Amino acid sequence: MSTTNAVPVSLAEIARIAGVGRAAVSNWRRRHDSFPTRIGGTDVSPQFSLAEVEQWLRDNGKLKDIGGREFLWPRFEALGSRDESGLAVAEAARRMRAPRARISHSELSAEARELVGEAARLGRSEGQRETFEFLLQRWLETHVRQxxxxxxxxxxxxxxxALAVRLGEGEGGLTVFDPACGTGHLPAAAAQEYDGSGLVVLGCERDPALAALASARLGFITEHRDVRTEIATADALREDPFAGARADIAVCNPPFNERDWGYEELATDQRWTHGLPPRTEPELAWVQHLLSHLKPGGTAVIVLPPAVASRKAGRRIRGSLLRTGALRAVVALPPGSAQPHSVSLQLWVLRAAPDSPLSAPPSQDALLVDATHFARPGAREPGPDWDALGSFVLSAVEALDRPDDDLPESAVRVPLLDLLDDEVDVTPGRYTASSTEPSGIELATSWGQLGASLTDLAGQVQYLSKLGFEAETPQATATVGDLVKAGALTLRAGQQPSETAAPPRKTAVPLLTVPDLLMDGTPSGLLLADSAHTIAEEGDVVVAGVIRAFKAWVHEGPPMALGPQLYSLRVDPEKLDAHFLAGCLRSPANGRQAGTHASSSSRVDIRRLQVLQLPLEEQATYAETFRRLKAFEALLTRAEGLGKGLVGDMSDLLAAGGLII
Incomplete structure (x- = not known):
């Protein structure tokens, strides 16, 4: 496969190509004079020529048999434009399935057209769908901020x-509708979940690159099946390409907080049967858009931010949705279920009225399900326990039309009379919190978790208590400022976010501030990802520069914007271990000597913080001990929380009587 000297690759990309860790590539660069020289980037994040790297790996026997996909992707990334690289990936998928097809996107450059041909040939030799999914995933990872x-x-x-709640099985197949399909995750899931014949998938996406990728993805999934797919490129609210079409089920994860959704030009639109959505409630426009496309008895499931359930501006529409039986259930998801990961999003389950004259009148209650307790706190990757969450939610919604069935804990049927008050608040936690009390199984689980935490604590105590220190031996230190000058790390300060409207969800990242740290450490805001603000990436050390919230930690998880008095330190892995650096920085004595001591709100001069001067090999031992100490602290906090919870639950049960003596 041909490559070009103009294509740059990072150390991480070289590691992927060679099938090794990044540290191994750093060692090659340090030990081999013949390793390619840097052509761009910085000393901390250097870039190299892909052609020179490939040749060096082959000459030195470092290239494993991992196929050509890893060499292919940097060339897509080098196209520069997000849209062009996305359209090129989609076009490559089309050419894989139809080798003689002409290029459908005339705006592609000559370089992109050549790359499309090479990708198509590679796909036909190494697996078409596998190659496309690889390129699509790398494209999504590269542009995760946008x-x-x-x-x-x-x-x-x-x-x-949606399949469980819809009324009637329907004859002649199933029609699925998604008016904001992105790259096609929801339509693809529907095609995979439905194993019958006669499937019709209708999707809409206003971004041409996303629409092309969605079409390509569905082409692979529905190949050799009785499926008709149509992905339109349009703004579904302003220019509905499927006006008049009706679907059995609709699934949607729309953009939210978009003020410019068409309020003025759509004021008299016939879709607003429950009321004109206020300018500040675009999510309720998407809700009614979905309802307008449902067949009688059809069901829609939509992802919404939690504020939609309680905002004052939307109460009239929420009331109408409840009175007509259109809003059947609301499910509160745990944080980490989808972007933005810091927010507990909700699923609204909507159903169109059946057209049978013998059908029952609208339901007199709504199902509210609080599934927020399925979060996995402390996990490296965001996301709940999906198996447990799915089983719990499905068991609740499957009982939607069977009022005699028992509901699982944290799910409750709420009469409309209780919901249709001055607020019309359908937040599940408001109604489920008082309806649950710990069961014997839950108490036993909590006692078991506390016992496990205490056992882990004992293990950490055994390790940490045996450590010895040579207090009289002087240790050389360097300040953060010295390390910045030496190129061992880069330092960036967080900024105050500008006073603008809430950013669209598709371009936002969580924003962490000092007040967030003083609460529970969860980012409370959103910030435009393409702004000039400081973004902490995975592996960066984050430091809070105020005495009252002074701490330092290695950031794990998706990118995160930093507010004022927060700092991002990115280390050169050849000189510093990130966990070693964070451990040194968060020493209380370190914060005291670098602070002004004027008050609890005094700032810490980050550049004056001290760091031990140790060889990289010795830093690893310190880093492991720092990690154990942090784990010890986390276990103490967890044990305290479990213990207090058990004391409260046991006190309530004892006060209610019924103790077996």
Whole structure:
């Protein structure tokens, strides 16, 4: 496969190509004088020529048999434009399935057209669908700050809910509708969940690159099946390409907080049967758009931010949805279920009225399900326990039309009379919190978790208590400022976010501030990802520069914007271990000596913080001990929380009587 000297690759990309860790590539660069020289980037994040790297790996026997995909992707990325690289990936998928097809996107450059041909040939030799999925995933990872996608597990759950709640099996197949399909995660899940014949998938996406990728993805999934797919490129609210079409189920994860959704030009639109959505409630426009496309008895499941359930501006429409029986259930998801990961999003389950004259009148209650307790706190990757979450939610919604069935804990049927008050608040937690009390199984689980935490604590105590220190031996230190000058790390300060409207979900990242740290450490805001603000990436050390919230940690998870008095330190892995650096920095004595001591709100001069001067090999031992100490602290906090919870639950049960003596 031909390559070009103009294509740059990072150390991480070289590691992927060679099938090794990044540290191994750093060692090659340090030990081999013949390793390619840097052509761009910085000393901390250097870039190299892909052609020179490939030749060096082959000459030195470092290239494993991993196929040509890893060499292919950097060339797509080098196209520069997000749209052109996305359209090129979609076009490559089309050419894989139809080798003699002409290029459908005339705006592609000559370089992109050549790359499309090479990708198509590679796909036909190494697996068409596998090659496309690889390129699509790398494209999504590269542009994660500008895009929002629905996790496959959530997409599958939404489809299963819709299939379970719709009335009637229908004859002649199933029609699925998604008016904001992105790269096609939800339509793809629907196609995979439905194993019958006569499937019709209708999707709409206003971004041409996303629409092309969605069409390509569905082409692979529905190949050799009785499926008709149509992905339109349009703004579904302003220019509905499927006006008049009706679907059995609809699934949607729309953009939210978009003020410019067409309020003025759509004021008299016939879709607003429950009322004109206020300018600040675009999500309720999407809700009614979905309802307008449902067949009688059809079901829609939509992802919404939690504020939609309680905002004052939308109460009239929420009331109408409840009175007519259109809003059947609301499910509160745990944080981490989808972007933005810090928010507990909700699923609204909607159903169109059946047209049978013998059908029952609208339901007199709504199902509210609080599934927020399925979060996995402390996990490296965001996301709930999907298996447990899916089983719980499905068991609740499957009982929607069977009022005599028992509901699982944290799910409750709420009479409309209780919901249709001055607020019309359909937030599940408001109604489920007082309806649950710990069961014997839950108490036993909590006692078991506390016992496990205490056992882990004992193990950490055994390790940490045996450590010895040579207090009289002087240790050389360097300040953060010195390390910045030496090129061992880069330092960036967080900024105050500008006073603008809430950013669209597709271009936003969580924003962490000092007040968030003083609460529970969860980012409370959103910020435009393409702004000039400081973004902490995975592996960066984050430091809070105020005495009252002074701490330092290695950031794990998706990118995160930093507010004022927060700092991002990115280390050169050849000189510093990130966990070693964070451990040194968060020493209380370190914060005291670098602070002004004027008050609890005094700032810490980050550049004055001290760091031990140790060889990289010795830093690893310190880093492991720092990690154990942090784990010890986390276990103490967890044990305290479990213990207090058990004391409260046991006190309530004892006060209610019934103790077995």
């Amino acid at each position: 895009l929002s996608s629905t996790p496959p597990q959530l997409a599958s759950l939404m489809t299963r809910i």
